[in-house]
Amino acid sequence: MSWSTRALDTLAAGPPTRLIDFPVRVPGVRLLLKDESGQPTGSLRHRHARALFRQAVLDGLITEGVTVVEATGGNAAVAQAWFARRLGLPYVVVMPGRRDPARARAVEALGGECRFVTPPLAIYDAAREIEGHFLDQFGRAAPHDLAEELFAQVRPDWVVTGAGTGATSATLGAVAREFGCRVAVADPDNSAYFPGWTLDVPDYATGMPSRIEGVGRPRVEPGFRPDLVDLVVPVPDAASVAAARLIMELTGLPVGGSSGTALWAALELAGRMRARGETGTVVSLVGDAAERHLATYHDDAWAAAKGLDVAGRLAELRQRV
Incomplete structure (x- = not known):
């Protein structure tokens, strides 16, 4: 298989x-x-994450070993980190603001990496600069x-x-x-x-x-x-x-x-x-x-x-x- x-x-x-x-x-x-x-993962974002991952796999954008990248925070990041872990993929999320261990904790507990960027709107460009597949939940939805x-x-x-x-x-x-x-x-x-x-x-x-x-x-x-x-x-x-x-x-x-x-x-x-x-x-x-x-x-x-x-x-x- x-x-x-x-x-x-x-x-x-x-x-x-x-x-x-x-x-x-x-x-x-x-x-x-x-x-x-x-x-x-406790939220509606679980469905969003599954759909984004599924479409990217079908399109050949996510393959074995590819780093998955997103610019977001909160429930979306947790759900995506959960799926990345189940698929055995590295996951990096760019969050807005200064580094906050409390906000990063749930993602890091699932093996993901959190990077913080200011100003907030800079997270999208920062995510695109990371080598891997940018899920882009707002652009693809x-x-x-x-x-x-x-x-x-x-x-x-x-x-x-x-x-x-x-x-x-x-x-x-x-x-x-x-x-x-x-x-x-x-x-x-x-x-x-x-x-x-x-x-x-x-x-x-x-x-x-x-x-x-x-x-x-x-x-x-x-x-x-x-x-x-x-x-x-x-x-x-x-x-x-x-x-x-x-x-x-x-x-x-x-x-x-x-x-x-x-x-x-x-x-x-x-x-x-x-x-x-x-x-x-x-x-x-x-x-x-x-x-x-x-x-x-x-x-x-x-x-x-x-x-x-x-x-x-x-x-x-x-x-x-």
Whole structure:
């Protein structure tokens, strides 16, 4: 058996992640959370990484012994390092900012190497200078298997997700219409996706970073397909944090802010359905859940330092569930 054949076997899809019923005070509307924290590396980025590796192997860009390179941080780097280790490949990730042992720890525990670069936007050029295959998750954003798995589990009327690379909303949108389902994107403060989609400007840029890890971008990324999105919902950062706390309160999952962003948009959507006299099922994605979020999104001191009125938004949310 060739290396590439063994690699593709290793990159085969795993078991489906679970759906969680979530309360919502809208008669006739069912709200479900698709729990991607159940992935082996604990986040939706696991699917992204597997798709990127799989496509690169199929295209002959990743072969035995090739160093895999990426410019990113957080969950994406951890997921990619996990797959690189399973394939026996060296992995180097270029992260923005000054060296931070805490940020590097999870990747290095999987055998990866972390390099830190400033200013933040220099990470892409730095990654391209490293000999090996640059995965380029923002430039390639390979479609993954979430849509097929979800629609095998349930036939929702709406699916709500945040947008980072744009791959998830594009993947869902490409399949959703076959099942009579629509796709909504939840977009945090400072992100370019809501204004870009609203104004129909495909290269719209705000130049401002998102404060919600995993979603929002200062520019509309190439992987975002506005033609496959039915609605983009702007979500204030305080609302994202409050919704993340509500998810933990009701499910026990210490989710990140991206999950809160999607939930807030899902509840907004449920309210619009009630106003139109519609019924149906809404699925909102849980991007990740990790103990490290307890020191940020679930910490009052952290929220206060960011100037976020989480208490007010949380009180508002409790009137909806």
